[in-house]
Amino acid sequence: DPQLNQNYTFDNFVEGDCNRLARSAGYAVAAKPGGTSFNPLMIYGGVGLGKTHLVQAIGNEIKRTLPDKVVLYVSCEKFTQQFVDALKHNNINDFVNFYQAIDVLIMDDVHNFAGKEKTQDFFFHIFNHLHQTGRQLIITSDKAPKDLSGLEERLLSRFKWGLSADLQVPDLETRMAILKTKVYQDGIDLPHEVLEYVAHNIDNNVRELEGAMVSLLAQSTLNRKEIDLNLAKQMLKNFIKNSTKEISMEYIQSLVCEYFEVPIEMVKSQTRKREIVQARQISMYLAKAHTKSSLKSIGHFFGGRDHSTVIYACQTVEDLIDTDKKFKGYVADIQKKLKMS
Ligand code: ADP
Ligand code: MG
Secondary structure: OOOOOHHHHHHHHEEEOHHHHHHHHHHHHHHHHOOOOOOOOOEEEEOOOHHHHHHHHHHHHHHOOOOOOOHHHHEEEHHHHHHHHHOOOOOHHHHHHHHHHOOEEEEEHHHHOOOOOOOOHHHHHHHHHHHHHHHHHHHHHHHHHHHHHOOHHHHHHHOOOOOOEEEEOOOHHHHHHHHHHHHHHHHOOOHHHHHHHHHHHHHOHHHHHHHHHHHHHHHHHHHOOOOOHHHHHHHHHOOOOOOOOOOOHHHHHHHHHHHHHHHHHHOOOOOOOHHHHHHHHHHHHHHHHHHHOOHHHHHHHHHOOOOOHHHHHHHHHHHHHHHHHHHHHHHHHHHHHHHOO
């Protein structure tokens, strides 16, 4: 199927909290197209978060395991263009017949239907036909169905029939895992600390994450230089927002955990182990000092604690800074790293 890109698979779609529901729903649909209540399956999320990758992976998985199924991937723009051409050339019947014969229709970026009433109308009928005859529909958009504007109500209500699952911005660990997958896939050799630097600093979408890596590699090939951390920082100047960038709680957590060599997930756990409590309290203290987050949201972030716990943590850290030289040094070190980022 020329519309499916073989490079997009489940294998190389890294799982994280940001995509777990969407990924597993996609997997379920791939195993039983048309045979689950996830029909349509609607995947939504911002630019570069993996919508196209995931729905292509579903299509490829179906082709692999159920080769007789007719799977079609089409973008909303392409569908619109085909429809306009069919009208122009009086081929509407062929167009309808073609679409009605599909077992799995993957329609990418339906927000682009906004304002295109005739095309929407037409798609509505195709949707109904496919749905009524038990075929699978998979749809992506940049927003949840309830937030899509410019689409007809009756089409939106169809989108809500099945399951909507969103893709969110990946957290630091997932970004790191994605980078490692790409590096491995392409047989590239980049130092771990360079990957960490990229994962820390490029945190809005996966496409930019990849873009940064491609740029690094291109520059290193051109200059015939091995990439170390300093060179990477120089090369990525244009990619990375300058120091006015807001520091996130997630970043603080990762720095503190790295510094004290404690596993990142422990900070959010209930454990009372001394070194974990220390890392947790320092994280809260730094979050209060360096982010705009409220005490409530800081408590929530670090393991669902209440705001009085945060106040207590900050007080404890301040007291220790006053009385314990070594401790004061720790906090100063971490703060220095925070500002360097
Ligand atoms: P969207 O369609 O949401 O704009 P894409 O599917 O085009 O985003 O993803 C952008 C890039 O990021 C693609 O190269 C894709 O392979 C990659 N990508 C996104 N999410 C993941 C993930 N979870 N694991 C691996 N690669 C990902
Ligand atoms: Mg896309």
